[in-house]
Amino acid sequence: MTDRQRRIIVIGAGHNGLVCAATLARAGHQVTVFEARHRSGGAATTREFAPGFRVSAGAHLLHALDPAIAKEMNLAKHGLAYAATGLGTVALAPDGQWLRYRGGKLEGPGALDADREAMKIFDRQMDRFAALLRNLRSEVPPRLGTRDRGALLALGRLGWAIRRLGRDDMREFLRIAGINVYDVLNERFDNPLLKGALSLDGTLGAHLGPRSNNSVFNLLNRYTREGYAIPAGGLGAVSAAMADAARAAGADVRTHCPVRRIVVDFDRAAGVRLETGEELAADVVISNADPKTTFIELLGQRHLEAGFAHRVRNIRSNGGVAKLHLALDGLPAFNGLDEAMTGQRLVIAPDPDYVERAFNHAKYGEFSKHPALEITIPSLHDNRLAAPGQHVLCANVQWAPYHLKGGWNGARRHLVEACLVMLEQYAPGIREQVLHHELRSPWDLEQEFGMSGGHWHHAELALDQSMMLRPVPGAAQYATPVNGLYLCGAGSHPGGGIMGNAGRNAAWVVDRDLAAGTTGTPEPTEDEA
Amino acid sequence: MKTFDISDRDHYRTKVFPSPFHSRQAALNENKVWSRWYDYQSVPAYTCETHDYFAGRNACGVFDLTPMTKHRIGGPDALPYLERLMTRRMEKIRPGRVGYGVWCDDHGQVIDDGTVFHLREGDYRLCSQEHQLDWLLMNAEGFDVEVFEETHDVAALAVQGPTSFAILRDMGLPGIEKLTPFGLAHFDFEGTELTISRTGYTGDLGYELWIDPDHAERLWDRLFAAGEQRGIKPLGSKALDMLRIEAGFILAGVDFMPAMHTVRPGHTRSPFELGLDWLVDFTKPLFNGRRALLREKAEGSRYAFARLDIEDNKPAHNAYVFDKKGNTIGWVTSAMWSPSAKKNIALATVETPHDQPGEDLQVEIYYQRELQWNRKMAKAKVVEGPFWAPERRRATPPGEW
Numbered sequence: 001m002t003d004r005q006r007r008i009i010v011i012g013a014g015h016n017g018l019v020c021a022a023t024l025a026r027a028g029h030q031v032t033v034f035e036a037r038h039r040s041g042g043a044a045t046t047r048e049f050a051p052g053f054r055v056s057a058g059a060h061l062l063h064a065l066d067p068a069i070a071k072e073m074n075l076a077k078h079g080l081a082y083a084a085t086g087l088g089t090v091a092l093a094p095d096g097q098w099l100r101y102r103g104g105k106l107e108g109p110g111a112l113d114a115d116r117e118a119m120k121i122f123d124r125q126m127d128r129f130a131a132l133l134r135n136l137r138s139e140v141p142p143r144l145g146t147r148d149r150g151a152l153l154a155l156g157r158l159g160w161a162i163r164r165l166g167r168d169d170m171r172e173f174l175r176i177a178g179i180n181v182y183d184v185l186n187e188r189f190d191n192p193l194l195k196g197a198l199s200l201d202g203t204l205g206a207h208l209g210p211r212s213n214n215s216v217f218n219l220l221n222r223y224t225r226e227g228y229a230i231p232a233g234g235l236g237a238v239s240a241a242m243a244d245a246a247r248a249a250g251a252d253v254r255t256h257c258p259v260r261r262i263v264v265d266f267d268r269a270a271g272v273r274l275e276t277g278e279e280l281a282a283d284v285v286i287s288n289a290d291p292k293t294t295f296i297e298l299l300g301q302r303h304l305e306a307g308f309a310h311r312v313r314n315i316r317s318n319g320g321v322a323k324l325h326l327a328l329d330g331l332p333a334f335n336g337l338d339e340a341m342t343g344q345r346l347v348i349a350p351d352p353d354y355v356e357r358a359f360n361h362a363k364y365g366e367f368s369k370h371p372a373l374e375i376t377i378p379s380l381h382d383n384r385l386a387a388p389g390q391h392v393l394c395a396n397v398q399w400a401p402y403h404l405k406g407g408w409n410g411a412r413r414h415l416v417e418a419c420l421v422m423l424e425q426y427a428p429g430i431r432e433q434v435l436h437h438e439l440r441s442p443w444d445l446e447q448e449f450g451m452s453g454g455h456w457h458h459a460e461l462a463l464d465q466s467m468m469l470r471p472v473p474g475a476a477q478y479a480t481p482v483n484g485l486y487l488c489g490a491g492s493h494p495g496g497g498i499m500g501n502a503g504r505n506a507a508w509v510v511d512r513d514l515a516a517g518t519t520g521t522p523e524p525t526e527d528e529a
Numbered sequence: 530m531k532t533f534d535i536s537d538r539d540h541y542r543t544k545v546f547p548s549p550f551h552s553r554q555a556a557l558n559e560n561k562v563w564s565r566w567y568d569y570q571s572v573p574a575y576t577c578e579t580h581d582y583f584a585g586r587n588a589c590g591v592f593d594l595t596p597m598t599k600h601r602i603g604g605p606d607a608l609p610y611l612e613r614l615m616t617r618r619m620e621k622i623r624p625g626r627v628g629y630g631v632w633c634d635d636h637g638q639v640i641d642d643g644t645v646f647h648l649r650e651g652d653y654r655l656c657s658q659e660h661q662l663d664w665l666l667m668n669a670e671g672f673d674v675e676v677f678e679e680t681h682d683v684a685a686l687a688v689q690g691p692t693s694f695a696i697l698r699d700m701g702l703p704g705i706e707k708l709t710p711f712g713l714a715h716f717d718f719e720g721t722e723l724t725i726s727r728t729g730y731t732g733d734l735g736y737e738l739w740i741d742p743d744h745a746e747r748l749w750d751r752l753f754a755a756g757e758q759r760g761i762k763p764l765g766s767k768a769l770d771m772l773r774i775e776a777g778f779i780l781a782g783v784d785f786m787p788a789m790h791t792v793r794p795g796h797t798r799s800p801f802e803l804g805l806d807w808l809v810d811f812t813k814p815l816f817n818g819r820r821a822l823l824r825e826k827a828e829g830s831r832y833a834f835a836r837l838d839i840e841d842n843k844p845a846h847n848a849y850v851f852d853k854k855g856n857t858i859g860w861v862t863s864a865m866w867s868p869s870a871k872k873n874i875a876l877a878t879v880e881t882p883h884d885q886p887g888e889d890l891q892v893e894i895y896y897q898r899e900l901q902w903n904r905k906m907a908k909a910k911v912v913e914g915p916f917w918a919p920e921r922r923r924a925t926p927p928g929e930w
Contacts, residue, residue, distance in 0.1 A: 264814075266814045267814040267815060267819075296671070300671060301671025301672075302606075302671050302815075303815060305613075305815070305816075305817045305819070306614070306668040306817050307635035308635055309670060309671065474635075523636070523637070523821035523824045524636055524821065
């Protein structure tokens with residue numbers, strides 16, 4: 001107990017909510033987290049989808065968890081261990097001429113010598129550029145249009161970081177950051193298989209094709225030289241460790257406690273009202289829910305100025321990825337892959353045009369019969385997910401538009417069938433191994449995780465919705481126009497992807513504001529119109 | 530007669546529509562000159578602007594208001610909707626009352642000003658200079674309200690001047706004498722509803738009449754018949770502009786730039802900068818622009834609205850305003866020689882704190898004599914209140930004159 005202690009309510013125990021709660025609890029505040037579902041973790045969760053088969057039901061790979069956060073929360077002590085780390089990406093080919101890449105290393109029967117050299121150069125640049133974005137993750141975005149010294153310094157640091165790339169790399173960064181991955185890959189590589197897989201990296205989780213701008217930006221946000229990791233026990237283990245850490249720090253994490261409304265007293269958020277009708281007062285309310293849910297459902301637009309509410313309504317937040325879970329009676333035999341390679345991150349994206357065509361359908365509210373897939377078989381690394389000899393396969397299926405023409409009822413099995421037809425070409429016989437299947441459309445993800453539109457990142461991660469524009473100007477520094485109400489979810493900078501930075505940045509801002517006694521965004525600046 | 534049907538798929542082929550009063554206007558429009566006011570033909574001056582003006586000040590002038598943008602706002606959330614939209618407290622405007630107000634964007638900059646008519650419990654009409662439907666609908670999200678534009682469904686006349694009351698009474702509108710300033714009442718007019726509000730844009734005794742367009746011509750005829758002996762005359766838009774400057778009323782697009790039409794930063798105005806502090810009620814928890822206006826109130830405004838009394842008789846159109854030392858501190862937005870106040874008057878935007886009543890300023894007036902331009906520095910004094918505000922505008926029951 002310190003005299004700085006304030007009552008803080010966090011809505012939602014997703015990973016960002018938990019990081020936020022733990023950070024504030026460590027700072028001495030009295031933090032209560034209300035989670036609607038029966039367990040914490042949001043989209044980083046593990047559950048049984050068929051008897052005896054468990055799977056990471058939302059995110060299925062870790063690539064961006066901030067090591068500083070893992071250390072601060074002591075996640076290892078709270079039970080986080082890895083079943084696999086350093087996983088590379090294997091681009092599957094029906095003829096078994098697969099290739100694998102991680103960082104600058106390209107290998108496999110499908111790898112061309114020319115591409116091997118190009119990959120080293122590509123990796124060196126991408127890693128530098130990605131590091132530039134990565135370094136911004138633990139910064140509160142500066143406000144535009146203020147004369148605030150801190151904001152100007154932050155802008156200056158950003159400019160300096162770009163300048164420090166040196167002349168050639170800076171020019172390249174500025175050239176490609178806003179353009180499409182299709183053109184950039186064609187400039188550098190020959191093998192369609194490699195370009196296809198990297199195209200998928202550039203478009204994963206987003207409503208854009210390889211030829212859409214922002215796809216390089218998306219690639220940079222996802223770029224990892226260290227490879228991907230799978231926690232022991234699935235992604236739910238990350239959340240469990242975070243919840244444990246938050247509780248150990250003194251936060252009260254209550255599951256099965258849906259919040260119905262954010263209670264407003266005159267012009268400030270004064271607490272929350274639960275579904276049960278119970279009202280709880282707080283000095284500060286922090287929402288881990290997505291921005292649309294927070295402002296439109298929980299707060300209500302009548303508590304916002306009209307221009308701001310209009311911007312919130314127009315956040316692009318419709319998800320385009322479905323999740324496929326297969327319970328398999330045996331390890332599928334992918335053409336040309338041994339068991340070690342089968343345990344990597346597998347992608348079906350044979351060439352960039354294939355990926356672009358898969359996206360085309362999404363523009364018109366349809367899914368392609370030839371979807372692009374990102375696949376993991378986590379049971380190869382973790383025997384707790386399925387019985388011995390049996391396996392689970394997880395796949396992100398692109399694209400599956402939230403607003404599917406005709407709706408998702410009755411459509412799921414058609415997409416499952418399309419995926420199985422596709423998988424059968426790469427792993428003959430897999431269809432006979434399928435004991436159970438589950439397809440989660442964006443609509444299902446919205447229902448399960450409470451994310452508006454079923455979007456991984458709560459709001460499309462694109463240049464016009466990033467940094468000081470994320471989710472919208474006027475709420476991009478975690479504080480909102482409503483006094484005492486803050487955002488801490490993936491809809492805020494730096495976005496989703498199981499990093500935890502949004503939660504931690506928000507906690508810093510809240511702690512700073514509470515110390516200063518001003519818990520609201522100042523009025524909008526001219527540039528935030 | 531209704532002359533504009535937005536539901537007609539070919540309506541866009543006609544660029545400008547005649548007003549429902551067109552036939553009567555055309556008969557009296559001696560100049561045969563028409564101007565355009567949004568979707569409608571309008572009369573700049575029937576005889577000449579001075580002649581029209583004196584009808585309005587000394588007897589009764591009738592101005593066709595139909596082209597003014599009119600919106601209807603209803604539904605269970607109409608009041609909370611308006612409270613968020615407008616800077617003033619709307620619950621004070623009871624049914625049967627009218628309120629003047631402004632609405633702002635999130636930055637506290639004025640989008641437009643207008644009048645809200647509380648026609649019946651929870652049923653409002655909002656009249657504005659600019660088209661506002663887009664903004665009003667954007668504001669409707671999250672509220673259980675019905676908002677639509679009814680510009681083309683309501684014919685309206687402003688009946689302004691000292692004899693306006695007697696004329697309406699003689700038309701046979703029982704109870705009209707009880708109508709107080711900013712009050713409104715509904716009357717039966719040959720089987721249809723005639724709504725009359727004691728409002729106007731002239732600063733004088735006057736009324737505004739609202740009726741179904743199909744009854745427009747009939748209303749005009751009855752009105753002019755009743756007013757024949759009391760000097761009733763039609764009044765054009767130029768004369769109305771003179772009347773409103775004398776009354777000290779601002780006009781969107783002339784005295785301030787509507788925020789939605791403004792591109793350049795700093796070219797918009799807050800209610801404080803337009804002298805409308807009394808319309809901003811911070812005891813409301815929320816309205817569009819509240820946070821920005823709170824900040825402006827604390828830190829001070831850049832500009833202020835000033836009414837100037839200028840020496841001599843040359844209207845200071847578009848003049849720069851200087852302080853005593855000769856520093857440019859603003860500019861005139863509306864100017865005229867006021868025949869009623871017998872003063873050379875102007876509305877101006879000046880930098881704060883040069884808006885204090887009694888402040889001595891100068892204006893640079895350019896004027897032409899037989900094609901030759903002359904320039905003159907004239908003394909100007911900031912005055913408080915309107916240039917013309919006769920007591921008769923307030924009296925209830927009003928005088929006969």
